Amino acid sequence: MxxxxxxxxxxxxxxxxxxxxxxxxxxxxxxxxxxxxxxxxxxxxxxxxxxxxxxxxxxLPPIVRGGAIDRYWPTADGRLVEYDIDKVVYDEDSPYQNIKILHSKQFGNILILSGDVNLAESDLAYTRAIMGNGKEDYTDKDVLILGGGDGGILCEIVKLKPKMVTMVEIDQMVIDGCKKYMRKTYGDVLDNLKGDCYQVLIEDCIPVLKRYAHEGREFDYVINDLTAVPISTSPEEDSTWEFLRLILDLSMKVLKQDGKYFTQGNCVNLMQALSLYEEQLGRLYCPVEFSKEIVCVPSYLELWVFYTVWKKAKP
Amino acid sequence: MxxxxxxxxxxxxxxxxxxxxxxxxxxxxxxxxxxxxxxxxxxxxxxxxxxxxxxxxxxLPPIVRGGAIDRYWPTADGRLVEYDIDKVVYDEDSPYQNIKILHSKQFGNILILSGDVNLAESDLAYTRAIMGNGKEDYTDKDVLILGGGDGGILCEIVKLKPKMVTMVEIDQMVIDGCKKYMRKTYGDVLDNLKGDCYQVLIEDCIPVLKRYAHEGREFDYVINDLTAVPISTSPEEDSTWEFLRLILDLSMKVLKQDGKYFTQGNCVNLMQALSLYEEQLGRLYCPVEFSKEIVCVPSYLELWVFYTVWKKAKP
Structure with missing residues (x-):
């Protein structure tokens, strides 16, 4: 039957x-x-x-509709999951996105940007993964972070005595929200936009990258903590992938020949989106190679793919 | 509004x-x-x-009812979560429990005993946690595993050159199912119930523990991989907690004075159940101390508490 x-x-x-x-x-x-x-x-x-x-x-536990707190934040691969959220800590619209910080009993405060779970206070695994999982030596290195408004990456890198870290975040309100409510993630590094070995620019990263490329400035590491790979596996309009490729091309231009580019990819189940991303890597202005790693980020409730990209050695 | x-x-x-x-x-x-x-x-x-x-x-994604594959396995703290299950690999009733092995796209095969997600092929984090998270030296040690029918712990410990590992699993059918479908977890250690440095007894662990206690046999490590702490925080009948205490008391009796007892506890959100468990630790025949660690086991979709228990040093 x-x-x-x-x-x-x-x-x-x-x-x-x-x-x-x-x-x-x-x-x-x-x-x-x-x-x-x-x-x-x-x-x-x-x-x-x-x-x-x-x-x-x-x-099955019932879906609770109409509550003051929304506990349902579907995974990137479209599964229904309920979080143990018990408090809305912050909920504001910036000129760029909706910014929510919700409190989860087990994950601590969670940053949710326009409906996407970005990072929770439990997610050091995310920050470690997008920094190369402890296999890199950041001492005396020049580092560029694209996005990263929650401050997690900046906070971890400044501990490692880099020469200089430049972080370019477009949305002051993400910084303001995280400064108040994601302290466990970033420590106190966001309290000042400038420190001994770091500076935070509140700017769109595209013109900044163009300026650096024009000036011939080069970095040992570029860490792209911007938006995820588009969930859509059939980009009707090419613009999203073109945007991703623009970021990649500009990043490669400001990356030293032996430098490394780190980024998050997508959830492991969206295999078509991942292949499309990898296809873009084959269409950059310079030949690159890449590796990927699957990481469990606690608050995501799904496994996530992280990429390392580097310039192919010159023959 | x-x-x-x-x-x-x-x-x-x-x-x-x-x-x-x-x-x-x-x-x-x-x-x-x-x-x-x-x-x-x-x-x-x-x-x-x-x-x-x-x-x-x-x-929200709709709840799919009436499908041949059940994708909804609520967390221990009662949240509705949907898994990416695409295949029923094994589904049998043993004399002790219902045994399901379901295939998840991201987690691999998942062992589900009477409705509880036990272990997936992605969950080395579980096995590492219940073995003391890499901080123990198992070389030449005597180890007793209670339960553990999926073979994960046994497989990891025999790699570490122990003197002898004894595993006591009541349910032959769990071993049979895992032998076929959880190969990524246990390697080939379950292919034989006896090896150079291990033996598997298909028995109820209570009489085995009593026998060992009577014989004065002692182990360096006892790893309890049996049932979870009861989900109920108000045990109407004392029997579940009494059973847990019986296992704990007998385990302490066969544990060397400087030995360690490892076990999984419960999800981090069931704080009352965790306190009740810790209360039991204060009611054993001998004084013990304990520590706990919170671990992210990928397929659980909730953070999990693991305990280390040891005998208080004699004054």
Missing amino acids: AAARHSTLYFMLGAKADGETNLKGLQSIFQEQGMAESVHTWQDHGYLATYTNKNGMKR | AAARHSTLYFMLGAKADGETNLKGLQSIFQEQGMAESVHTWQDHGYLATYTNKNGMKR
């Missing part, structure tokens, strides 16, 4: 119809299927009959 | 009522709330009016 299906059957009985007789007629059909029956009679007001198949009934 | 609530309003109109007039009367109410309106008219058959508040409408 196939899995039981969920069906609601309505019977509109004429005034003179005998409900009990009708019910008896139906019973044999369900009983043939080996289903257990439970009938509730409300005097002359009708019947509620439930039929349960032999594997029993599995009760 | 509070979050929009989900409401369905039915209006039964008398035969002579003018639907359009009624609709107009209602419109002003919703428009006052700043809601956007979209009205569909089916000739003279009625209206469908949808009102969306200014934050727009959030669409």
Whole structure:
């Protein structure tokens, strides 16, 4: 027998119809299927009959709709998942996006940008992964961070005695929100936009990258913490992929010949989107090679792919 | 304004009522709330009016009911989560429990015992955690594993050149299922129930522990991979906690004075259940101390607490 299906059957009985007789007629059909029956009679007001198949009934937690707190933030691969969110900490619209910081009992505060779970206070695994998972030596290095407004990457790198870290974040309000509510992630590095070995520019990274490329400035590491690879696997308009390629091309231009470019990719299940991204890597102005790693970021509730890209050695 | 609530309003109109007039009367109410309106008219058959508040409408993935594959395995703290399960690999009832092995696209095969997600092929983090997270030296040590039928712990420990590992698993069918379908987890260690440095006993661990205690046998490590701490935080009947305490007491009896006992606890959100467990630790026949660690096990979709317990040093 196939899995039981969920069906609601309505019977509109004429005034003179005998409900009990009708019910008896139906019973044999369900009983043939080996289903257990439970009938509730409300005097002359009708019947509620439930039929349960032999594997029993599995009760799922209900979806709570209309609450003041939205606990449902589907994964990138479109699965329904419920978070243990118990508080809205911050909820503002910036000129660029909706910025939410919600409190999860187990993950701490979670930054959600326009509906996408970005980073929670539990997610050091994300920051480590996008920095090369502890395999890089940042001492005395020149580093460029694109995005990264939550401050997690900046905070971890400045601990490693770099020469200079430049972070380019377009949205002052992300910094403002995280400064207040994601302290566990970034420490106090965002309290000042300038420190001994770092500076934060509140700017669109495209003109900054163009300026650096024009000036011939080069970095040992470029870390792209901007938007995720587009979820769509069939870009109707090429613009999203063109934007990604523009960022990649400009990043390669400001990357030293032996430098490394790190970025997050997508969830491991969106294989077509990942292939499309890898296709873009083959279409840059200079030949590159890449590796990828699958990482478990606690608050994502799905495995995530991170990329390392470098310039192919000159022959 | 509070979050929009989900409401369905039915209006039964008398035969002579003018639907359009009624609709107009209602419109002003919703428009006052700043809601956007979209009205569909089916000739003279009625209206469908949808009102969306200014934050727009959030669409959630639907719950798929009645499928041949059950993708919903709620977390221990009762949240609704959907897995990316695409295949039922194994589904059998043993004399002790229902044993399912389901294939997840991202986590690989997942072992589910009587509805509880036990271990997936992605979950080396679980095995590492319950072995002390790489901080222990198992060389030449005597180890006792309670449960562990998936073979994950056994497989990892035999790599570390122990003196002897004894694993006591009650359910031959768990071993049989995992032997076939969880190969990534256990390697080939379950192919034989006896090896150079290990033996697997298909027995209830209670009489085995009693026998060992009676014989005065002692182990360097006891790893309890049996059932989780009961989810219930108010044990109506003491038996579950008494069972847990019996296992703990017997384990302490076969543990060397400087030995260590490892076990999984529960999800981090079930704080009352965790406290109740810790209370039991204060009621054993000998004084013990403990530490705990919070670990992200990929397929669990919630953070998990692991315990290390040891005998208090004699004064």
